[in-house]
Amino acid sequence: MDNFTVGVVVFPGSNCDRDVSWALEGCLDIRTKYLWHESSDLNDVDAIVLPGGFSYGDYLRCGAIARFSPLINALDDFVKSGKRVLGICNGFQILTESGFLPGALTANKNLNFICDDVELDIVSSKGGWFDNKNEKQTIKLPIAHGEGRYHCDSDTLKKLVDNELIALRYKSNPNGSSFDIAGITNEQGNVLGLMPHPERACDEAIGGTDGLFTLKSLIMK
């Protein structure tokens, strides 16, 4: 896996791109490459992270404009080929807006921008994004969002539950998300979107390492 390269997408307004790159390179020794949103050439990368931030200023809706970038247009074939895509926070919003994941993310119930550490239950092992093989089924990750309330209709929720697509649930729901949902995968399991920030939990020096497993799992085949 020496040449395995994770593409970190940079939109105008992304602000966690460097955090993701630092966590991957500095903490996990995984090579990264920044991908400008106007690029549609994904041949050089083996997995992709859509980082957090405020792409296009969150104009219209979070993630709504980013969806039309050349890079997101090229993502369809990338996902179909089975390669892994991780959308964190604004990246999760982009994945729902562009239809790679079902549902939508909208304003937190209490209207606050919430910046906190949250306890999360690992619900599904689909895609191998989380370590639920040992006894520890709960992880702690930071959240930082104003529009992280996951919403979907009842049919979609049933489908998520029946197909084990819910990856993470908040132990104490901070934002009013349906069914306490913090992260979901697609049916194939190669696309994960989550509101918490695993890249901010990759070193004990900054409060924890519960995010390492998810970032490391990007290099899974």
Added chain:
Amino acid sequence: MDQFAVKVFVRLRPSVLDPAGEATKSASIKLGAEGIKSLRIGKMIEVKIEGNDENQVREKIDLLCDRLFANTVIEDYEYSLEKL
């Protein structure tokens, strides 16, 4: 070529909680406005568009509403169209 003025209204679906609307309702009551039963906030988008045929213009606006202006998972839209 004719020009049309379009006003698009995008609203959260009735089943979706509107916390900004709830907060504004609360402030309205504090201001002394009585009798407010419901207050929900949406968006209004104004578009001026050229075209020779109103139906073709409507097709374009339908596409814009469905794919960009509204996220139909959580929002409904409607629009009015006026020939200038």
